[in-house]
Structure formats: structure tokens, C-alpha cells
Amino acid sequence: MALYDNKYWLLSHIRNSFISTDDTGMCELVMVNEAKEIRQYLGNVESYPEPDDSEDEEDEFESYDLQMDMDFGIRERSNTAAQLEKLDLARKKAAKMKHIKWETSKEQPDINELFIKKDISQAVKKPERKSMLSVLMQNFSHLPMNPYIGYSKFDGCEQVNIPTRRYKIFLTMLSQQQRNYPINICCVATAKIQDLIGLTLLKFSTNHGDSNVNLKSVSNYGLFICEEDGEVDRDFPCLDPKECVAKFGFVCLGLVEHKENLKSVSFPDESQHTISEERMNRIRTISEKSKAEENRQKSDLMAMDEHNKRMEAPLYQSFRVFMLNKVRPKVEVNIGISGERIEIDPIQQKGSKLLAFKQRAVSHYMDTIAWCEITDTKSNKATFKLVYNSNFGTNYNSVDIGGIWKFLSPSSSFPPALQSSTSFKHYDFECDISTAQDIVQKIKLILEVRSSSSRKEYVAAREGKHYNKRKNILSLK
Amino acid sequence: MTAGGENLENDQIILATGGYDHTIKLWQTHTGLCNRTMQHTESQVNALEITPDKQLLAAASYQHIYMYDLTSNNPNAIVNYEGTSKNVVAVGFEENGKWMYSGGEDCRARIWDLRSRSSQCPKIFEVQGPINCVCLHPNQTDLFVGDQNGIIYRWDLRTDNNEQLIPENDAMILDIAISPDCQLMTSVNNKGRCYIWGLTYDNDSSTVMEPRHKFEAHKRHALKCKFSPDSDLLITTSADQTAKIWSTADFSLWQELKQENQRWVWDAEFSADGQYVFTASSDGFAKLWNVKSGQLEREYSGHQKAVTALAFRDAP
CATH class of the missing domain: 2.30.29.30 (Pleckstrin-homology domain (PH domain)/Phosphotyrosine-binding domain (PTB))
Structure with missing residues (x-):
């Protein structure tokens, strides 16, 4: 890498690095199609331009799909290097393994020692007894199942040949002391953000089942971009739960519980309130009190909703x-x-x-x-x-x-x-x-x-x- | 889910599953959580078996049998049995763990001596077609081998004599099972048919097989057959997306285990008391069913591809 003197390649690499690390997409927008101009420009400046078809350059400068592997850092190694490392790993693994090769030996096994006929006349039916599995199942049948168990299929730990993503996830609903450390989650790259949330909750609830945090359903949580120290960046909205995790390049994320009463920070307008009150009074005269109460809540909610919409309208x-x-x-x-x-x-x-x-x-x-x-x-x-x-x-x-x-x-x-x-x-x-x-x-x-x-x-x-x-x-x- | 007590109990129960995603998973049976994942990088898992002492898990795969340590957290295999040229499709153990048997698509059934791992004293049995299944008689000396040509061989390990049976022409033998009470032998084939033999024993206690019954168990390939530990029930799994439990008294259907889109059901195993049964299927799940009610009790999710093999060890 240090010896690389191909300007085009270096430029292209820098550009690609910009593009692939910029999650807002602006770099890509700005830089798209620039490559050819640059090339032309460089070609004009240089009196003896290098031949275009130098071997180690990519034909296409614009490989915007370049996937940065977060584990490896700077750049993908060449195939040979990767292959060599794979072989090396396999060799190391093999060294730890005991190998027993099939050999055909002329030596006859000691039949009387190895193959002893068992007396099967005593193979009577076992007395009816509960197996350990049945006992366990009975003991645990009254306990509710972990509600997030379905998300276990997105677990990427120790998967073989399947692209996975690793995240450090800070759980903001924990007590101050606990939330200092993220939990490491590895999920398959095809999972959606909501699956990642589910998997995080599953891991948390199984590993820290003793903590007194009341976990809610997956839709109650959102993942936010966050700093290495766990500080959630609330300037950005949470990641779209329906999007695939592979779309986002962030490694540190904060799991935040959506507060239903988040909106209640702002109160409805006076005028709206009086209107709904009036309407309420009318309803109350014709229906039971309880129903009126229900309706009142409903219309209050509607008023709140309306208000929120107005308040939120100028938000991006x-x-x-x-x-x-x-x-x-x-x-x-x-x-x-x-x-x-x-x-x-x-x-x-x-x-x-x-x-x-x-x-x-x-x-x-x-x-x-x-x-x-x-x-x-x-x-x-x-x-x-x-x-x-x-x-x-x-x-x-x-x-x-x-x-x-x-x-x-x-x-x-x-x-x-x-x-x-x-x-x-x-x-x-x-x-x-x-x-x-x-x-x-x-x-x-x-x-x-x-x-x-x-x-x-x-x-x-x-x-x-x-x-x-x-x-x-x-x-x- | 409190730690401590249950973990100890759970150590005695082992459920392992493997398949086409190149991993082997161990499960906590009652919660449905995956305890441990082992990497089986080189091949799919064709069959799984736990050693009688519950220390090792054998995985039959392409050209190798790998052994994983069940007592440590090592994700990699610790023993590699090599030297077979094709897929190893069946693996099992003598009841005291003295030797291991295997069968493969290289048309050979093998006996691997496990007593001392340095000196091998192997035994080999060659058949005409690629082997699909191998089953050890509880007497520990008769090995039954089924091949793709539709022949069942009874190989007497003491004398090396063998006896052949052809239940049906132009059909592959896909699995063979012998009831724990040694009274019945069953085999299933790729046409979904199930054959039953009664087993009797002559004066020098060698096994005699008498055809007893034959029935259409499934519409498509029947893949596995297993007896319950009390020999009262027989489960057959199939490509028709079901597993069926039959009563061995009259071979009537006892329960059909069915779930939408579960695809091929590859393997099954009863609990020690026959109250529950595990199945492994192509939808990537292992499942636990209640035998009496036919209800699905647990799903074990985590595999990314088809689950084709499972091994289970209950504690009585």
C-alpha cells in the first residue's frame, strides 16, 4: 500500500473511502461521475501519462459497492493473502485436532474382547418413569417463554460463511451504572433493524435476567446512533426499523425506549381544549358517563395528535x-x-x-x-x-x-x-x-x-x- | 431461568442439531435457547451421535467424522477421523464406547476402535451400493446396513458372515431401526413404505428375521424411522413435510406431526420416557412435540439453513 504510486488508483481509493464511510450519502452525490473528469485532467497535466491499462488498477474506478469490513480496517487484502491466512488458520486448527486416519491393517481385532454378544433376553421394558426432559418441561410449563425467542434466528455468533455484523449496543433504559458498558451483539447481515432490537432484548433478557428492567415489545424501542462512550446522538432520528442492518455502517448504537408520553411535553392549545370539552359535554348528555370518559380520552388523544402534527410539521x-x-x-x-x-x-x-x-x-x-x-x-x-x-x-x-x-x-x-x-x-x-x-x-x-x-x-x-x-x-x- | 441448579440438570440432557449452515448447536431444551454453537466449517452435517459417556459428539460429514468436546467450550472439533472417500452418512457407538461404527457413500461400513486411539484395529464391510443407513442391534454384534440398491445386510461382527434382504425392488433403503426390546426391525424406503420384521433368536442366539407387516407410511420419501424407548411407538419422518407416530401393536397411526411450511422432516428422537419427540426439518428449526397431544411444545431457532441431523440424550 505504501509503495503504491498509481495516482488514479490512490485518488479512486480516497474517493471510495469517502463515499463508503459517509453514511449520509452526500459524498457519493457530490463525487459521482467526477472520476472521468479527474482522469482527463490528470492526463492533460502529465506529459507522459501512464498507459491506461496498467495491470493492477481496476477498470472501473467507481466501485461504490466497496464494502468496508469493519473488522479488518483499511482495505481488503488480495485474494492470495486472504487465502494464505485461511490456510494458516486451518493449519492451526488442524494442529489442535487429533487426526485418526483409516488404515487397513492385517492384524485381526480381538473379537472376543471387542465384540461381545450381549444377552438380550433381559431386554425387558423399562418401568414407566418420567425422563429428565419431561420433568423439565413440566416444571417450566407454567413459566412464560422468552417473548423475544423468535429473534434468536438472527444471531450471527459463530455462523459459518454467512455475512454478519457486530454492534456495541448501549441500553439506555438501564441504571446509570449498568449502562456504561455496551453489550456486544452479532447478527446476520440480512436482519432488519427491528430484528436487531429483538435480538438485543433477547440477549439482554437471557444474560441479565436478574435485572429489574421491564422490557417491552420490540416496537417500543428504537436504535439511535451513539458515541463510543454510550452517549446517544439524538440529533438524528432512530434507524428505520424496517431497514436492513447492512445499510447502516454504525457500530455503536443506543437502544432507546420510545416514550409514549414524549409528546406530552407539549400541551394542547387552549382553544382546542375548549372545543373538545364542549363536544364532550354534548356527548355526555346522550351517553353513559363511562362511555363519555372513554370518548373524552379519545378526543383528547385526537387533539393531542392534531397538535403534535402541527408542532412536528416543520421538523425534517x-x-x-x-x-x-x-x-x-x-x-x-x-x-x-x-x-x-x-x-x-x-x-x-x-x-x-x-x-x-x-x-x-x-x-x-x-x-x-x-x-x-x-x-x-x-x-x-x-x-x-x-x-x-x-x-x-x-x-x-x-x-x-x-x-x-x-x-x-x-x-x-x-x-x-x-x-x-x-x-x-x-x-x-x-x-x-x-x-x-x-x-x-x-x-x-x-x-x-x-x-x-x-x-x-x-x-x-x-x-x-x-x-x-x-x-x-x-x-x- | 435461575442459574445453578437447572444448569446442572441440563448438563445431563443434551440436544444437538446440525445441518447445512455448517454449524452444530447445543440447546437448552426447556427454554429453547441455544447454549453453544460449534463450527463445522468444511461440510454439512449428515448425522450426529453422542458418545455413551456423554463426553463427545460425533458429526458425520463429507470424508470425515469429527468429534466435538461436549464438556468444554471449544467451538472446534478435537478429533478428526479421516480416510473415507465420500460422504459419511451414518455414525454410532457400541454401548460401552469401545468402538464406533460408520457407513458412507463409498459403499463401506467401518468399525473404528476407540479404546486406544493410537493403535487402530479396524474392520470393514463392503456392500454393492452407497450406504444410506447403519443400525446396531442391541446385542452389540449385529450391524444392519441399508444401501441405495435396496438391500439390507445383517453383518455379524463376530463371524463376519452376512445375510441379505431385499424388501422391495427399485427402492432405496433410507433407514433401519431395531426396537429396544429386540422384537421388531423396521425399514423405510424412498417410496414412503415402511416394512416390519419380527426378530427371533435361534439356539446359538443368532438373529432370524421374519417379514411381518408392510404399510404406506408416507406419500413421498420416508427419511428416518425410530422406535420409542419402550418399543411401543414408531416415528417415521418424511419428505411429505410430516412426521408420523405409529403404534407398534397394530401399526395404526397414533399422531401426525405437521406444521405449515416445515418442509422435509429429516430426523427425529424420542425422550427417554417416550412422552416427547424432537424433529429436525428443512425450515431451519428443531422442534419438540408432545407425543400424546401431537402439539408443538418448543421451537429451537438459530440455524440459518436446513437442519438435517439431531442427537438427543435424555436422563432417566
Whole structure:
């Protein structure tokens, strides 16, 4: 490694290291497709460029799938080195083993000593007695089974030839003293985050069954990125429980119990409270008291929910949806919505050859967003429309964060805005109904709070249209 | 799950499973937790057997029989019996642990002398087809061997004489079992049929086999047959995704052990009192069933691939 003097290779290695250790994906986004430019540039600078086909370089510089093995550190060794080590290990293992080889000897075994016929006339039925297994089963039948036992199949300890992941997991619900040390968990690489949580709880409950921690079901916990010393980094949301563990490169994780009353830190608005109270009173007159109580709780919860939604609306959240286009196939994108802006990032399709249909990554300031609504709902899918003002302060409108997407679609979504008047454009997206509702509601709530000029203009224009339409209808009559 | 007492008890009960994921697992039977995993890197596990003194676990695999130490925490094998050219498919022990028998696809059944590990005094028996199963008669001197040509051999270890039986043409013998009371012998074949012989013993106490019964146990391959320790029940496992327990009095169906998608059921073992039975199946689980009710009592999950072999030692 130290003797490596191939610039391309070194550069490519550095770039790959950046990309593979950056879990936010930004490096990849920025660096993608740069390789060829760099190569060209280096080729021009150098008066005697090295031949392209030097043997030990990879043809493809862009191996973004390069998997860093956390156990080994810097780089994968060559096949020969790995092979040698394997052989060495096998030899070491073999040295500890006793080997008995089959040999054909002429020597006849001592039959009378080795093969003694047993008198089977005494092979009578054994008296009925309970076996140890039955006794154990009886003794333990009243005890509940470990609820996490099903997760044991994700245990990666001592698996052979199966990719596994090792984690240090800090259990934050333990007492101060206990939580200083993480428990080491090894799971199979195909497990999901929720399986890892289950496995952690299983390991904890079997190894520390005596601690007085009340463990809840897996859905009550989340895994957060955390520091080596066990400090949970709460700036990031917890890892998506449905995602495969192999997607995340973090080794230290903190297991945190989701607090149902986490939201109760903020109290519902006065106004909402009074409304629900009034409604309650009405209900109480017609139904029993207990039912009223139940309903009251329900509506309280609803009010809380509503409030929380409002409070959380400006918090960043990302959704995965399909972007629709009349001429191009639909593209899967991530929509990231925060109080400030909406970002639309294409999700890189592995092995996709349709480079020409790659969607640019764009970002819109919230003030440019005018409207969002569901346009169509089918049995399991919904489409929604996001309207934005395409020339709201020309330059600062759409910030192209990708910047290096080479293959732009022929019909670019961003024609230079020539006319000075407001021009509204829209995106169409498709996703499942509940996600669509969430997104639309979130955006609407944000817009309500901000009440930007774009929105006002759009609403006014729309109403004007309505008005005109109505006028036309009236005049026809 | 308090430590101490139960652990001691549990040491006497050994449940080991192995299969295609190159690991062998030991289980705590009543909780369903895996105690220990041993690495069996070079091959799948074809058969497992525990030595009579409960010190070692033998795993029959490709070209080798590996022995694992049950008393330590060593994840690697400590003894390697080599010299066979193909898969070893069956392994077992003389009741005092003096010797071990094995059978393999190299058409040979072998006797390995275990008394002193340096001086070998092996014995070999060659048959015409690849061996599928080997079974030792409780008299400790008759070894029954079943091969892929459909022949059952009774090999008398004292005299080296052998006797052949062909229960059915064009069918492989997949397993042979002899009841602990020495009254019955059974074999199953790849057509799902089960054959029963009555065993009698002549003046010089050599074994005589008389065909007694034949029935369709399964629709597809029957893979294993085992008698309960009291000889009253017989379990057959099969590729038709079931294991069936039969009463040996009249060979009527006693219980069908079935679970959706459990795929092939490869191996089975009764508890010492015949109240419970373990099965190993391709869905990656070992399972414990209640014989009386047919209910699934425990699932042992942890294997990543099919579980094809299990060994169980109960304490009376």
C-alpha cells in the first residue's frame, strides 16, 4: 500500500473511502461521475501519462459497492493473502485436532474382547418413569417463554460463511451504572433493524435476567446512533426499523425506549381544549358517563395528535415516492420536507441503464411552494401535486445540489424564466395513500404557518379562475 | 431461568442439531435457547451421535467424522477421523464406547476402535451400493446396513458372515431401526413404505428375521424411522413435510406431526420416557412435540439453513 504510486488508483481509493464511510450519502452525490473528469485532467497535466491499462488498477474506478469490513480496517487484502491466512488458520486448527486416519491393517481385532454378544433376553421394558426432559418441561410449563425467542434466528455468533455484523449496543433504559458498558451483539447481515432490537432484548433478557428492567415489545424501542462512550446522538432520528442492518455502517448504537408520553411535553392549545370539552359535554348528555370518559380520552388523544402534527410539521422528515412525468418513466425519489425547504433527491437505481431518465436533485425554499393537494386516489395508490413558483427570485429559487448530474433530461424541468410574472409549475408524485396524506398534510400545515406570497398569489389566481368560471356559467344561463 | 441448579440438570440432557449452515448447536431444551454453537466449517452435517459417556459428539460429514468436546467450550472439533472417500452418512457407538461404527457413500461400513486411539484395529464391510443407513442391534454384534440398491445386510461382527434382504425392488433403503426390546426391525424406503420384521433368536442366539407387516407410511420419501424407548411407538419422518407416530401393536397411526411450511422432516428422537419427540426439518428449526397431544411444545431457532441431523440424550 505504501509503495503504491498509481495516482488514479490512490485518488479512486480516497474517493471510495469517502463515499463508503459517509453514511449520509452526500459524498457519493457530490463525487459521482467526477472520476472521468479527474482522469482527463490528470492526463492533460502529465506529459507522459501512464498507459491506461496498467495491470493492477481496476477498470472501473467507481466501485461504490466497496464494502468496508469493519473488522479488518483499511482495505481488503488480495485474494492470495486472504487465502494464505485461511490456510494458516486451518493449519492451526488442524494442529489442535487429533487426526485418526483409516488404515487397513492385517492384524485381526480381538473379537472376543471387542465384540461381545450381549444377552438380550433381559431386554425387558423399562418401568414407566418420567425422563429428565419431561420433568423439565413440566416444571417450566407454567413459566412464560422468552417473548423475544423468535429473534434468536438472527444471531450471527459463530455462523459459518454467512455475512454478519457486530454492534456495541448501549441500553439506555438501564441504571446509570449498568449502562456504561455496551453489550456486544452479532447478527446476520440480512436482519432488519427491528430484528436487531429483538435480538438485543433477547440477549439482554437471557444474560441479565436478574435485572429489574421491564422490557417491552420490540416496537417500543428504537436504535439511535451513539458515541463510543454510550452517549446517544439524538440529533438524528432512530434507524428505520424496517431497514436492513447492512445499510447502516454504525457500530455503536443506543437502544432507546420510545416514550409514549414524549409528546406530552407539549400541551394542547387552549382553544382546542375548549372545543373538545364542549363536544364532550354534548356527548355526555346522550351517553353513559363511562362511555363519555372513554370518548373524552379519545378526543383528547385526537387533539393531542392534531397538535403534535402541527408542532412536528416543520421538523425534517423524508418520504420515498415516485415522481411522475408525462414523457419519462416514473422515477423513485426521496422528498425531504422541513419548515425551510423541500428537497427532491432521486434514489440511485443500481444497475439502471436508463441514465437519460435520471432526475436532477432539486431543492425549493418553502416560500416558493404554493400549493399541495391530492389529485387522484386509486385503490392503493394516490397521486399528489406540488405547485411551486418557478421564478421566485430567479437564482435562489432552485438550488441544484447535485450539480454534477451529467445526463439531464431533454425536457429540463427548469427552463430559464423569461417572463417576469409569476409562473407556477408543478410536480406530480405517486405513492401509497397514507404517505400521500401525510405529505400533503405536512406541507399544508407548514404553508399555513408561513403564508408566503407565492401561496397567496396561487390561491388568489385559483379563486379568480373559479370566479371566472362561475361567471361564465352564470352568463351562459 | 435461575442459574445453578437447572444448569446442572441440563448438563445431563443434551440436544444437538446440525445441518447445512455448517454449524452444530447445543440447546437448552426447556427454554429453547441455544447454549453453544460449534463450527463445522468444511461440510454439512449428515448425522450426529453422542458418545455413551456423554463426553463427545460425533458429526458425520463429507470424508470425515469429527468429534466435538461436549464438556468444554471449544467451538472446534478435537478429533478428526479421516480416510473415507465420500460422504459419511451414518455414525454410532457400541454401548460401552469401545468402538464406533460408520457407513458412507463409498459403499463401506467401518468399525473404528476407540479404546486406544493410537493403535487402530479396524474392520470393514463392503456392500454393492452407497450406504444410506447403519443400525446396531442391541446385542452389540449385529450391524444392519441399508444401501441405495435396496438391500439390507445383517453383518455379524463376530463371524463376519452376512445375510441379505431385499424388501422391495427399485427402492432405496433410507433407514433401519431395531426396537429396544429386540422384537421388531423396521425399514423405510424412498417410496414412503415402511416394512416390519419380527426378530427371533435361534439356539446359538443368532438373529432370524421374519417379514411381518408392510404399510404406506408416507406419500413421498420416508427419511428416518425410530422406535420409542419402550418399543411401543414408531416415528417415521418424511419428505411429505410430516412426521408420523405409529403404534407398534397394530401399526395404526397414533399422531401426525405437521406444521405449515416445515418442509422435509429429516430426523427425529424420542425422550427417554417416550412422552416427547424432537424433529429436525428443512425450515431451519428443531422442534419438540408432545407425543400424546401431537402439539408443538418448543421451537429451537438459530440455524440459518436446513437442519438435517439431531442427537438427543435424555436422563432417566
